[in-house]
Amino acid sequence: MGRTFHGGFMTAQFDEIAHALGDTRLDGWLFYDFRLSDPLAYRILGLSEDGIATRRWFCFVPAHGRPRAIVSAVEAHRLDALGVEKIVYRSHDEMIAALRTVLGGARRIAMDYSPGCAIPYVSRVDAGTVEIVRAMNIEVVTAADLIQRFEATLTREQLGSHQRAARALRAIVDETFREIAQLISADRAVSEVSVQESVMARFAARGLVTHAPPIVAVNEHSADPHYGPTPKHDRAIRRTDFILLDLWAKESAPDSIYADFTWVAFAGDRVPEEHARIFNIVADARDATVDLVQRRVAAGEPVSGREADRAARSVIEAAGFGEKFVHRTGHSIGREVHGTGANLDSFETLDDRTLIDHTCFSVEPGIYLPGKFGVRSELDMTIEDGRALVSGEPRQREIVAILT
The missing domain is CATH 3.40.350.10 (Creatinase/prolidase N-terminal domain)
Incomplete structure (x- = not known):
């Protein structure tokens, strides 16, 4: 590539x-x-x-x-x-x-x-x-x-750059949630924009670059899939707030490949039942796609982006939230965070391309409840020499309660 x-x-x-x-x-x-x-x-x-x-x-x-x-x-x-x-x-x-x-x-x-x-x-x-x-x-x-x-196919060196970026992003997610908890506990100001700036500083410290700053979305802002905080529309983060963090970055060397994750957290010690229920549906949908891709690839059978999308979408539809899942399940990842390979999509487009060896893509279903909150859980996958791998494990299994 x-x-x-x-x-x-x-x-x-x-x-x-x-x-x-x-x-x-x-x-x-x-x-x-x-x-x-x-x-x-x-x-x-x-x-x-x-x-x-x-x-x-x-x-x-x-x-x-x-x-x-x-x-x-x-x-x-x-x-x-x-x-x-x-x-x-x-x-x-x-x-x-x-x-x-x-x-x-x-x-x-x-x-x-x-x-x-x-x-x-x-x-x-x-x-x-x-x-x-x-x-x-x-x-x-x-x-x-x-x-x-x-x-869209990647060299071994490029796949390695993606995996390193994925490990760095996972560490940054954990560090960011800890920082938010510490600031709230100390009654110090913290907001969407300040967290965004903190994440960008962490990128720079690790030699990572990105084409756009991360999404930090609190409460009802998280129901907007591509919400972007600005100083004019900044939201303070306080106790009992729900927080969505979507971040993407890559190494600065030429031809490096992006990693792209979304995690969610709750600024309290006990996650509300409704938030936990929606997260579990989204996580089940995410894992249904992961399981399908891994099963097909291991068996040497083709799997299309369209089929991978349907695996996640059918779980959310069965739970009664089909109309609240407003985007495709995932996108190709390359030197740009949205690459040119097969997307996991039967919704926005009909992508019948097969997910092929030495490619990278995201899996990120979501449920968005306008005026309340939205949950998206995003991980990345690669297909390498006949194996479908999840980048940056462990994946998120439950909403992180950052105040204990």
């Missing part, structure tokens, strides 16, 4: 793509970009995004034969790093003619698009460009599975 290829390495990458195309009975994979519209193409082809990129380019990797590129005369050297034969066009007509030449003989190809935008993460090619190709009597299919294979 995110590798850079040059010379012989790039040739090997093209060979690997060609082999994958043969497995899917496709004639080729057509990469396309306009003004950095498809970062996936740059990553998979090992291209730098630096420099001027104002014109359209294409790169066709066939199942059989040599890759060929199409570039504008204005930026004729844009794809030189690939070391492939290229056609330079000047006008729109010349671009279309070059596409006809490069795609000659192809009948079924993949592009980085998603039918009906079912999977927005991989839907990078605009409808008009797909129409141009289809007008040449070529069937265009989604490259979603190919993208997962070449962009």
Whole structure:
């Protein structure tokens, strides 16, 4: 994932793509970009995004034969790093003619698009460009599975970086809840924003980075899945408050992989019955997905993101809270906290991609009761060499009572 290829390495990458195309009975994979519209193409082809990129380019990797590129005369050297034969066009007509030449003989190809935008993460090619190709009597299919294979799979080093980040986050969760308890016990001020700032300081102390600060949500704020505290809407944390902490971070080294956890706590010595009941439903749903994935992977059987979502969603629906579970069960994790692999989703989208080896994803069902509170329990999983593993064990088994 995110590798850079040059010379012989790039040739090997093209060979690997060609082999994958043969497995899917496709004639080729057509990469396309306009003004950095498809970062996936740059990553998979090992291209730098630096420099001027104002014109359209294409790169066709066939199942059989040599890759060929199409570039504008204005930026004729844009794809030189690939070391492939290229056609330079000047006008729109010349671009279309070059596409006809490069795609000659192809009948079924993949592009980085998603039918009906079912999977927005991989839907990078605009409808008009797909129409141009289809007008040449070529069937265009989604490259979603190919993208997962070449962009979302992780090296052993990347998996190791994820596991280290996961252990660090789990320690930070425990430290944060202890800090909240100490401040409340000492009658010192503590709030959503102050806890958020404390977590960010803990990230920095451990050499972790993140694209956005964590979610710290108290009481009814926890019923908003993506609530973000601000100084204007800060909430003090007091005794008998319910606290949701959602935090994500990764190591600072290039190509490091995120970890992403959500835990909940109660600022008292006895968790209210209603909160405990909702948490138990959510935890059962979470574990139903974990169990399904682990069972299927251990047996060498495929499991799709859609099936993994249904495993959790059916538990919450059976408990009568289906309408209060307002998001998918989980998302792919990579160099971005929301990666490009299969998501655990039969709800927001219909993700039928198989969860494959050397990938990482979250499992995070939730129940949200507006005006009252919301519970989400999130852990991460990896699939490594035929084993489905939970990151950062032990997982949360009950709401943490932080004042004893």
